[in-house]
Amino acid sequence: MLYFAVRRLVSALLVMFAISVLVFLIFFATPGVDPAARIAGRNADQVTLAQVRHSFGLDRPLPVRYLLMMRHLLVDRDLESFVNRGSRVIPQIVQAVPVTLSLVVGAAVLWMAVGILMGTAAAALRGTAADPVIMLVGVIGVSLPAYWLGEVVNLITQKQLHDTVFSWVPPPGYVGLGRDPAQWALHMLFPWLTLSLLYAGIYARLLRGEVVTAMNEDYVRTARAKGLSERRILIRHALRCSLIPIVSLFGLDFGALVGGAALLTEVVFGLPGVGKLTYDALQNLDLPVIMGTVLYAAFFVVLANALVDVLYARLDPRARHA
Amino acid sequence: MSRTTRRTAFAATAVALALTAAACSSSGDGGSSDPSASSSGSGSSAFQPQHKGGTLRLVAKSAAGTFDPQVNYTLQYWQLYQSMYDGLLAFKKVGGQASFTVVPDLAEAMPKVSNGGKTYTFTLRKGIKFSDGKALTSDDVVASFQRIFKVSSPTAGTFYNGIVGADACIKKPAGCILDKGVVGDASAGTVTINLTAPDPEFAYKLAVPHASIVPKDSPEKDAGTKPLPTTGPYMAASYDPNRQLKLVRNPHFKEWSRDGQPQGYPDVIEYSFGQTVESEVTAVQNGEADWMYDPPPSDRLNEIGTKYASQAHVNPLTAFWYLTLNVNMAPFDNKLARQAINWAVDRDAVVRLYGGKNLASPACTVLPPGFPGHVDSCAYTKGGGKTWSAPDLAKARELVKQSGTAGQSVGIVVSDDEVNKSIGQYLQSLLNEIGYKATLKPLSGNIQFTYIQNTKNKVQLALTSWYQDYPAASDFLNVLLSCASFHPGSDSSINISGFCDEGIDARMQDALKTGQTDQKKADQEWAAIDQDIMTESPVVPLINPKIVDFTSKRVGNYQFSKQFYMLVGQLWVK
Amino acid sequence: MTAPVTSRARRSPGPWRTAAADLLRNRSAVAAAAVLLVVVALSLCAPLYADHIAHTDPFQSHVSGTTVVDGRTVPVLTPSTTGLGLGVTPIGPTWDTGHYFLGADNQGRDVMARLLYGGRTSLLIGFSAALLTCALGTFVGVVAGYLGGAVDAVVSRVLDVIWAFPVYLLAICLSVVLLTNGLRLGPVTVEAGSLWLPVVIIAAIYVPYVARPLRGQVLVLRNKEFIQAAVGSGAPTSRILRREVLPNVLPTAIVFVPLMTALAMLTESALSFLSVGVQPPDASWGTIVQDGLGLLYTRPAVTIAPGLLIALTTAALNVLGDGVRDALDPSARLRGGV
Numbered sequence A: 001m002l003y004f005a006v007r008r009l010v011s012a013l014l015v016m017f018a019i020s021v022l023v024f025l026i027f028f029a030t031p032g033v034d035p036a037a038r039i040a041g042r043n044a045d046q047v048t049l050a051q052v053r054h055s056f057g058l059d060r061p062l063p064v065r066y067l068l069m070m071r072h073l074l075v076d077r078d079l080e081s082f083v084n085r086g087s088r089v090i091p092q093i094v095q096a097v098p099v100t101l102s103l104v105v106g107a108a109v110l111w112m113a114v115g116i117l118m119g120t121a122a123a124a125l126r127g128t129a130a131d132p133v134i135m136l137v138g139v140i141g142v143s144l145p146a147y148w149l150g151e152v153v154n155l156i157t158q159k160q161l162h163d164t165v166f167s168w169v170p171p172p173g174y175v176g177l178g179r180d181p182a183q184w185a186l187h188m189l190f191p192w193l194t195l196s197l198l199y200a201g202i203y204a205r206l207l208r209g210e211v212v213t214a215m216n217e218d219y220v221r222t223a224r225a226k227g228l229s230e231r232r233i234l235i236r237h238a239l240r241c242s243l244i245p246i247v248s249l250f251g252l253d254f255g256a257l258v259g260g261a262a263l264l265t266e267v268v269f270g271l272p273g274v275g276k277l278t279y280d281a282l283q284n285l286d287l288p289v290i291m292g293t294v295l296y297a298a299f300f301v302v303l304a305n306a307l308v309d310v311l312y313a314r315l316d317p318r319a320r321h322a
Numbered sequence B: 001m002s003r004t005t006r007r008t009a010f011a012a013t014a015v016a017l018a019l020t021a022a023a024c025s026s027s028g029d030g031g032s033s034d035p036s037a038s039s040s041g042s043g044s045s046a047f048q049p050q051h052k053g054g055t056l057r058l059v060a061k062s063a064a065g066t067f068d069p070q071v072n073y074t075l076q077y078w079q080l081y082q083s084m085y086d087g088l089l090a091f092k093k094v095g096g097q098a099s100f101t102v103v104p105d106l107a108e109a110m111p112k113v114s115n116g117g118k119t120y121t122f123t124l125r126k127g128i129k130f131s132d133g134k135a136l137t138s139d140d141v142v143a144s145f146q147r148i149f150k151v152s153s154p155t156a157g158t159f160y161n162g163i164v165g166a167d168a169c170i171k172k173p174a175g176c177i178l179d180k181g182v183v184g185d186a187s188a189g190t191v192t193i194n195l196t197a198p199d200p201e202f203a204y205k206l207a208v209p210h211a212s213i214v215p216k217d218s219p220e221k222d223a224g225t226k227p228l229p230t231t232g233p234y235m236a237a238s239y240d241p242n243r244q245l246k247l248v249r250n251p252h253f254k255e256w257s258r259d260g261q262p263q264g265y266p267d268v269i270e271y272s273f274g275q276t277v278e279s280e281v282t283a284v285q286n287g288e289a290d291w292m293y294d295p296p297p298s299d300r301l302n303e304i305g306t307k308y309a310s311q312a313h314v315n316p317l318t319a320f321w322y323l324t325l326n327v328n329m330a331p332f333d334n335k336l337a338r339q340a341i342n343w344a345v346d347r348d349a350v351v352r353l354y355g356g357k358n359l360a361s362p363a364c365t366v367l368p369p370g371f372p373g374h375v376d377s378c379a380y381t382k383g384g385g386k387t388w389s390a391p392d393l394a395k396a397r398e399l400v401k402q403s404g405t406a407g408q409s410v411g412i413v414v415s416d417d418e419v420n421k422s423i424g425q426y427l428q429s430l431l432n433e434i435g436y437k438a439t440l441k442p443l444s445g446n447i448q449f450t451y452i453q454n455t456k457n458k459v460q461l462a463l464t465s466w467y468q469d470y471p472a473a474s475d476f477l478n479v480l481l482s483c484a485s486f487h488p489g490s491d492s493s494i495n496i497s498g499f500c501d502e503g504i505d506a507r508m509q510d511a512l513k514t515g516q517t518d519q520k521k522a523d524q525e526w527a528a529i530d531q532d533i534m535t536e537s538p539v540v541p542l543i544n545p546k547i548v549d550f551t552s553k554r555v556g557n558y559q560f561s562k563q564f565y566m567l568v569g570q571l572w573v574k
Numbered sequence C: 001m002t003a004p005v006t007s008r009a010r011r012s013p014g015p016w017r018t019a020a021a022d023l024l025r026n027r028s029a030v031a032a033a034a035v036l037l038v039v040v041a042l043s044l045c046a047p048l049y050a051d052h053i054a055h056t057d058p059f060q061s062h063v064s065g066t067t068v069v070d071g072r073t074v075p076v077l078t079p080s081t082t083g084l085g086l087g088v089t090p091i092g093p094t095w096d097t098g099h100y101f102l103g104a105d106n107q108g109r110d111v112m113a114r115l116l117y118g119g120r121t122s123l124l125i126g127f128s129a130a131l132l133t134c135a136l137g138t139f140v141g142v143v144a145g146y147l148g149g150a151v152d153a154v155v156s157r158v159l160d161v162i163w164a165f166p167v168y169l170l171a172i173c174l175s176v177v178l179l180t181n182g183l184r185l186g187p188v189t190v191e192a193g194s195l196w197l198p199v200v201i202i203a204a205i206y207v208p209y210v211a212r213p214l215r216g217q218v219l220v221l222r223n224k225e226f227i228q229a230a231v232g233s234g235a236p237t238s239r240i241l242r243r244e245v246l247p248n249v250l251p252t253a254i255v256f257v258p259l260m261t262a263l264a265m266l267t268e269s270a271l272s273f274l275s276v277g278v279q280p281p282d283a284s285w286g287t288i289v290q291d292g293l294g295l296l297y298t299r300p301a302v303t304i305a306p307g308l309l310i311a312l313t314t315a316a317l318n319v320l321g322d323g324v325r326d327a328l329d330p331s332a333r334l335r336g337g338v
Helices: A002-029 A035-040 A046-055 A062-075 A089-124 A130-143 A146-160 A181-214 A218-225 A230-261 A263-268 A274-284 A287-315 A317-321 B075-081 B138-150 B166-171 B202-206 B277-285 B298-306 B335-344 B347-354 B393-403 B418-433 B445-453 B477-481 B502-517 B519-536 C007-011 C015-025 C027-044 C046-053 C111-147 C149-164 C167-181 C196-222 C225-232 C237-273 C285-293 C301-328
Strands: B055-060 B089-091 B102-104 B112-114 B119-123 B182-185 B190-194 B234-239 B244-249 B268-273 B312-316 B319-325 B360-362 B409-415 B437-443 B461-467 B539-550 C066-069 C072-075 C077-079 C088-090 C183-185 C188-190
Touching (some): A002 A287, A002 C149, A035 A046, A046 B166, A062 A287, A089 A130, A089 A181, A089 A230, A089 A287, A130 A181, A130 C301, A146 A181, A146 C237, A146 C285, A181 A263, A218 A230, A230 A274, A230 A287, A263 A274, A274 A287, A287 C149, A287 C167, B138 B166, B138 B182, B138 B190, B298 C088, B319 B335, B335 B393, B335 B418, B335 B519, B347 B360, B347 B418, B347 B539, B418 B437, B418 B461, B437 B445, B445 B461, B477 B502, B477 B519, B502 B519, C015 C027, C015 C301, C027 C046, C027 C111, C027 C301, C046 C111, C072 C077, C111 C149, C111 C196, C111 C237, C111 C285, C149 C196, C188 C196, C196 C237, C225 C237, C237 C301, C285 C301
Parallel strands (some): B055 B268, B409 B437, B409 B461
Antiparallel strands (some): B089 B102, B112 B119, B119 B190, B234 B244, B244 B268, B319 B461, B319 B539, B360 B539, C066 C072
């Protein structure tokens, strides 16, 4: 088990290394991306341009530039943005994390609750008209483009019905939890609903499938034979076993979202989280920030994957060799 | 001088890069016919203490980078620096045409110019202190001029290269001393600047933020997000480019000249970053913010122009949006092909895509209306005339056929924000109509400007814009279209068309020389140069844009400086 | 997460037919298929609509154009004339299929005609990307799972990298490079701005979604008796892969196609929203949404209509996909959610 965990860790580090190299290479393969001219300012003299290029180390060979950047990011922890000079990358990420966490944790609670409820209800009502209806609702949630949904929600709450039903909806943006918990929740409400609508369907559909399968398993038949009530069987036995794949999928999704995968939701609702930071950095082609946020995101994805793998390995020894 | 203000639209990205100064001058331009409510107060009215106080809240989609006044080259912060930093000279801080006048600021009076225009002698005002409490001396002035080179200021090699010793400083910034160029005399309180050649525009160059005077112990590198002490009414209390910039009163400021540096009204100025442009509009409408930096998105303009008309201020800018035609690559190495584009483009369509005729006017010359050297003339309008009236597609098709370039492919490079992209789509459609095979490449706003400059990227046609740095014709013609601005293979080659005509170049040098003695005659020369360049057609002027300032209901005393736009420190919130 | 199809199920001649019968009995799946057919048919009719009904060229700007409404000639883009006269508003829905049924976009182009053309692009990209992903993913998963050892180790790490690289970041990074330069892979050249660029990008980022579960299946399959028997009989590896392994994982791969198409269409629209997907003047539903965002407050239909079409089509694909899965391989799971 320990050997497996160590191996997993080494491969995770390898993956992170590969990602950082990839980001770096893609960046410098993009034409017009050389930040020297942008930093130097418009119509800068050729000599000034050369000075700027030199002072940022942009005239050095690529591997050296890569090592320098990683040293500043990981060892000295003082890597600075190309665009907002003097603005350090790590504090920017640290500042953005609580926003992303607010969004993701709130949405996750919602979608897990709704997803489990919908999935279980659909499985329990299998054969009735309610099952396909619940599943259809789930499918529609999964099928909506995230940014579009966000824009339409904004349109309705900020304009179309803002003067009547939604006059209590604050303008998009973020208020810190510490500053005003009520405003925090109010500002996060629609982002939460939007994000969780997209995920609840996935979990409902997955859970329904698992529960339906489980209801045909031997242990359920045994329980039935013992004369337990259907409700008890459903909740105590079938649902419990069905939650394992749900939890592992949740681990992956949660990891990716904390890493900034909720980028579109954050952008549309103007939440200054990690996704928005990444998006802005991409728009500005601000390599140091892109590097920081991508590695941060990859860290959570890799971590979530590793945890899920280790969990599976505990449950199923065969997976250790997989 | 230059600048592009790339103001951006919702969802479309792109950050305003650029900069500068503004506006249009003089009589007879679109300004007077403008329906806007912009009140440009004239002259220096006295400070009205009853309006003093309060917090002014500004919003922008994003910050504009470093806060170092000697490095930052964006309109967004140059506007703020007006009530923070001072140079020896300043543009007069008033609304209207007078804002193009240069007045003494940290200097007691305009400099004594001697030695055939090559020596400027300034006497410093006494008793001025930085916001950290230290007194300003001639040592600070000398150090600040050295610092321009030490921090590789964007304009070090273009504005200040005429100072004696500047060559050495540009090549080796670290040891820059300028000992023959900028000489301070602490006991007399004077500073003498020596130039290698007379420069009629030098006073302008001393009045822009890159020539701000900062303390002599300022770091010898870009100060970045740690703002330097100021001399003006406000100083920065904190700056986080992802969240907020906060300006508070400089406790050591005492008004020394209302023209040069007037006392400000609000006690605190909070500038927040990171909202979407749509929510900026909503915030100003609801009074949660007092002003938005970004141009309002196109679908909100109508609402702002009607329901909120009293809070909107429209002012013309001395700037132009234009197409560059690469004269060194097919098909636009052919003069007829270039002229065809000038004939074909429907400026009214571009005006419409920009937001309508009250937000932009059709352009036909390089120099904007109201700018020194501008004369109404239009070589490419259906039926002739001094101003543009309609495109002539038949003529354009004919020229394309004559040039033998029909059927060739043309790549159009635009930045990917809403307005630029929609103009790009129109152009693509138009070029296909007159016989080319056009492809459109929308690039992230941040790389488009450097991408189109580099000849290695083989850009045939690009959409870009130029906003004045200071009111002089050379700021457009000499900067954008002289041989000296063309640097093949470099990302900094502002002559994007690669246009280099020795005859015209020589005439531009002559006009610069004439300007040392007779500005009026020089401006006539520039007007002729402008028209001759248009005959060669290396660029296609599209529109002269206007700016909309949208303020909250409680804001008063709106004044628009043609040089640096809305005077932030003069707004009333009480 | 997936279980192998037993060799018994694969050996008998009937499983495909049984599956088809199962699918036909599934009413939701049939309804979804019908919806998809309608959407595809309408999209295919795009040129018919544009040329013969609306008489418009949806790829040509009509910034200064006019049209006739209620007998009056009106500009397609109307500048505001009240107040300060700021802004320009395109014509709204006329509800007349002859012209501007759903109104115009900011270039004065007919939104209805663009929606139909956009459907062709979106469906083409979604389906092509899904096929490519499933083909690549199956190949990679089968080869890596069966060969094991160094090949598997290398492939798995590469998949890990793609998997851990946030989907949109990877897509945006690739798009920025490819949009400026185009793609050159040996003899294959994809021009910058070509429709195949988003296909290639989307296919690449989702390969792990298909390859990982299939690799897991093959790992289990490798130890089955019928494979071992084939190995024992001295059959060459390529033959075993083709004749024994592939048929057993194919149902899962097929199950992924409709689900992957839905995912690919959503991704395409998101990329177009971020301006890195389909390039103008080509239209896809994603680009029409993006064009419409600039008109959200004045002409919301331009944004809402393509969004609803995306939702309808992906929902139909998901329902159909579920039906196919229930019929072919009930245990197949695609990691969804972006």
